[in-house]
Amino acid sequence: MSAAKAMKDLAKLILIPIGVSLMISSCGIKVKSSVDYLVTGNEYFKAGNYKLAEVEYKEALKLDPKNATAVNNMGVIQNELGHYPEAIETLKKAEEIDPKNVIAHYVMANALSRSGKPDEAIIEAKQAINLDPNEPAACRALAEAYIAKGDAQSAIDASRQAVKLRPTSEANHLLLAQSLSLNNDFDGALNSAKKVLEIDPDGVDGHLVSAQILLKAGRKDEALAEAKLAVDADSENIDAKNLLNSFKN
Numbered sequence: 488m489s490a491a492k493a494m495k496d497l498a499k500l501i502l503i504p505i506g507v508s509l510m511i512s513s514c515g516i517k518v519k520s521s522v523d524y525l526v527t528g529n530e531y532f533k534a535g536n537y538k539l540a541e542v543e544y545k546e547a548l549k550l551d552p553k554n555a556t557a558v559n560n561m562g563v564i565q566n567e568l569g570h571y572p573e574a575i576e577t578l579k580k581a582e583e584i585d586p587k588n589v590i591a592h593y594v595m596a597n598a599l600s601r602s603g604k605p606d607e608a609i610i611e612a613k614q615a616i617n618l619d620p621n622e623p624a625a626c627r628a629l630a631e632a633y634i635a636k637g638d639a640q641s642a643i644d645a646s647r648q649a650v651k652l653r654p655t656s657e658a659n660h661l662l663l664a665q666s667l668s669l670n671n672d673f674d675g676a677l678n679s680a681k682k683v684l685e686i687d688p689d690g691v692d693g694h695l696v697s698a699q700i701l702l703k704a705g706r707k708d709e710a711l712a713e714a715k716l717a718v719d720a721d722s723e724n725i726d727a728k729n730l731l732n733s734f735k736n
Contacts, residue, residue, distance in 0.1 A: 521551040528560060537567050555584045559591050566598045574598040589619045596628035600635040608632035612645075623652040623659055630662050639670035657686040657693070664696050673704040691721035698730055707734075 528543030541564045547557040559581040565574035575598050581591040592615035599608035609632045615625035626649035633642035646663035653659055664679035677700055684693035698713035711734050717727035 519546070521547040521554055521557065524550070525554070525557055525560070528557075528564075532560065532564065537564050540564050541568070553584060555581065555588070558584060559588060562591060562598075563594050566594050566601075569601075571598045571602045575602065587618055589615050589622055589625065592618065593622070593625040593628040596625075596632055600628070600632045603635070605632045605636035608635065621652055623649040623656060626652065627658060627662055630666055634662075634666060634669060637669075639666060642666035643670060655686065657683045657690070660686070661692055661696055664700065668696075668700045668703060671703075673700055676700045689720060691717050691724045691727055694720055695724070695727050695730065702730075710734075 524543045524547035528540045528547065531537070531540035531543060541561065544557050544561040544564060547554060548561065551557065558577060562574050562578035562581055565571075565577055575595060578591045578595040578598065581588055582595070585591070592611050596608040596612035596615065599605070599611060609629065612625060612629035612632050615622065615628060619625060626645050630642045630645035630649065633639075633645060643663070643666045646659065646666045649656070649659040650663055660679045660682040664676045664683065667673075667676035667679060677697060680693050680697040680700060683690070683696065687693065694713045694717035698710045698717060701707075701710035701713060711731075714727065714731040714734065717724065718731050721727060
C-alpha cells in the first residue's frame with residue numbers, strides 16, 4: 488500500500504476545533520481566522536492536496552502558533568510529504584502542547600522509522616498504544632518500526648493486533664503480509680495479500696505486495712504475472728512500474 492493511501496486514513500482522525508468560524512469585516516475586507524485556515528487545510532488534506540493543505544496550516548499557525556490542531560496537522564502533512572526531519576520537530580511541539588495526543592505519537596513513530604531511527608519510533612508507537620490501545624494506526628506504526636529494525640516476529644505481533652482491531656482495513660492486512668514475508672512465511676504473507684485484494688479488488692497494492700513476496704520466494708514467473716496486474720491496476724504507480732521493469736534486466 489502506498490504511503491499516501493495509508494496516510495489518508497489519518498484525515499478521518501484529525502479533529503477540527505468545534506465552533507463557528509467567524510469572518511471579521513474591516514473596511515469591507517474579510518479577514519480569515521486561524522479556524523478558517525484549519526478548515527480549508529483539512530479539506531485540502533482529505534482531497535489529497537497536501538501542498539495546499541500545508542500552506543493553509545502555516546497561515547493558521549501564524550495567527551495562533553500554539554494551536555494544538557494546527558501544529559498536529561502540519562506534522563502529519565510534513566510526514567506525508569516525506570519531510571521527515573521537519574515532521575519530527577513539528578510533532579515534538581504537538582506533543583509538548585498535548586502529551587496525550589495519540590496522533591502526534593504514532594505519526595512521529597512513522598517519521599522516525601522512515602528516518603532510520605527504529606528504536607525511537609518503537610518508543611513513540613508504544614506511547615500511542617498506551618494512550619489508546621484500540622487505535623489500529625498506532626499498532627501499524629509499531630509494526631513499521633519493528634520492520635525497520637528487522638524484528639520480524641514483533642512486527643507480526645503488532646500487525647496482527649492492527650488486523651484484530653480493524654479487520655476491514657487493507658492497510659492492516661498489507662502490513663501483516665510484509666511482516667510475514669520478512670519472516671520468510673511466504674504462504675502466510677500471500678494469504679494476507681489476498682485479503683488486501685478481497686477488500687480492494689481493483690487496487691494496485693495487493694498485486695504489488697504479492698509480486699514482491701513471490702519474487703522473494705523465488706517464484707519469478709508468478710511474481711511477473713502479479714507485477715503486470717499491478718501496472719494494469721495503476722499504470723502511473725512508480726513502485727509497480729519499477730518492479731515490472733526489473734524483470735527486463
